[in-house]
Amino acid sequence: MGAQQNDIIQDSLVDACKRQLIEDGKLVLTDSGYRLTARGREAVMKELRRYELRPAMAMMLEIHVLNQHEHSVW
Secondary structure, X not given: OOHHHHHHHHHHHHHHHXXXXXXXXXXXXXXXXXXXXXXXHHXXXXXXXXXXXXXXXHHXXXXXXXXXXXXXXX
C-alpha cells in the first residue's frame, strides 16, 4: 500500500469519526470549524483527568498528536 493510499484511508477514518461524533452530539461544525459540545467536553475532560495522574503518558500523547499534524516538538 502506498503513502497516498494510506492518506486516503486516514482521511476516510477521520471523516467517519467526525460524522459519528456529530451524530452522538459531541461535536458540531461551526463557521470557525469543529467544536466540542458540552457533552463532548465532558467526555474529553474525563479522559484528561485520567492522564493528569500519568504525566509521562500525557506527554507522549501530546507529542504524538502534534507529530501527526507535522508540528515539531523540542
